[in-house]
Amino acid sequence: MNNNHLMRIALFVGLVAAITLAVIYRDRFDGAALEAWVHDAGPVAPLLFMLAYALAAVLFLPGSVLTLAGGALFGPVLGTVYNLAGATLGATLAFLIARYLASDWVAEKAGGRVKQLINGVEGEGWRFVAFVRLVPLFPFNLLNYALGLTRLRLSHYILATAVFMLPAAVAFTYLGYAGREAVAGGEGMIQKGLMALALLAVVAFLPRLIASLRSGPMIDTETFKQMRDTRKDLLVLDVRTAGDFVGEQGHIEGAVNIPVEELEQRMDELGDYLERPVAIVCRTDKRSAKAELLLAEEGFADVHVVRGGMTKWIDAGLPVV
Known part of the structure; x- marks a missing residue:
């Protein structure tokens, strides 16, 4: 057994242990605890927040908590930037971990329907990534690992992930911001609430729009x-x-x-x-x-x-x- 194989085994065991611990203690992962931690961090809070978001994506922790917290803590603009950066970094790390651990094995062993699906994903390339980011067919955290098992180009994966997660990032970040303003009794609560609902409606409509663009033409x-x-x-x-x-x-x-x-x-x-x-x-x-x-x-x-x-x-x- 060579050193590379041993490193893969060690990484896999460590990853499973970390995910298990994260799932066991996920009840402690809430907005209040995150807010206190970020405030204590001072000027490096944005960097630590993005790293925490990336780690959460790798460990299968719910990104929605972080996205809403990002809007509440940093506002709609910077919150969107930090949320999107953290989510993209986490998605990339999970993708690379899966590629390092098992992509060669999957390429060698996959057959039948699994092989057909992989070939289809690789054939569509960034377009498939764009579609699943806009139309969440699978859980975000699981999808990151699954796509790492294909031969998608890393640059295409990162760019499509960042660009096509943007609509949802804007909507849910603003929702977190509006919620914080409502709790604090800020001005313009009704307008901000309506804006949040409008953004969520746009995100909810995207699957139907993208599906119609993805489908083939009518034929005679x-x-x-x-x-x-x-x-x-x-x-x-x-x-x-x-x-x-x-x-x-x-x-x-x-x-x-x-x-x-x-x-x-x-x-x-x-x-x-x-x-x-x-x-x-x-x-x-x-x-x-x-x-x-x-x-x-x-x-x-x-x-x-x-x-x-x-x-x-x-x-x-x-x-x-």
């Missing part, structure tokens, strides 16, 4: 037929009811039927197609458009609505079952 029947004939990895997803699927119009051979009303509950059945093309059909295309949005919000990267659905397919004289 001819294009759909060409894709079906040439793309063997294409999933044809029919989102009509089970009765319609075997009813008057019939269905396209090989199509998978999941009614749009059941799609959220049955999303795990489509896990193999996260990074593969999906064409959605219904009677026309209204139900398909709803299904497209649901899939895009779950991270499906290549989703298309077939314009006119089964009606246009049948009008074109194409075969059905």
